[in-house]
Amino acid sequence: MVLESKDADYEQKATRETPVVARNTGPSAAVARQRGKDEPMKVRNSLKSLKHKEGSTVVQRHGRTVIVNKRHPRWKARQG
Numbered sequence: 001m002v003l004e005s006k007d008a009d010y011e012q013k014a015t016r017e018t019p020v021v022a023r024n025t026g027p028s029a030a031v032a033r034q035r036g037k038d039e040p041m042k043v044r045n046s047l048k049s050l051k052h053k054e055g056s057t058v059v060q061r062h063g064r065t066v067i068v069n070k071r072h073p074r075w076k077a078r079q080g
Contacts, residue, residue: 041066042077050077 044050047067051058055071061078069075 043080044077045079047077047079050075 047058047065050056050067050069053069053072053075056067056069056075059066059068065079067075067077
């Protein structure tokens with residue numbers, strides 16, 4: 001009887017799926033990716049072209065110059 005319970009535990013462990021750690025893939029994640037919120041901030045030598053796009057603001061954060069664009073979040077960048 002003891003062996004049967006060990007076999008049952010082993011079968012449960014073998015059939016149990018291992019959790020997959022991945023980024024959000026739901027419908028809201030698709031919308032966020034389309035808006036560019038999931039993309040990393042780009043590092044550029046010159047921010048001049050991004051500075052002139054509509055909706056952009058130039059911000060100093062921790063001694064670095066950062067461009068944040070609320071209308072088009074994929075156009076965010078930092079200088080360096």
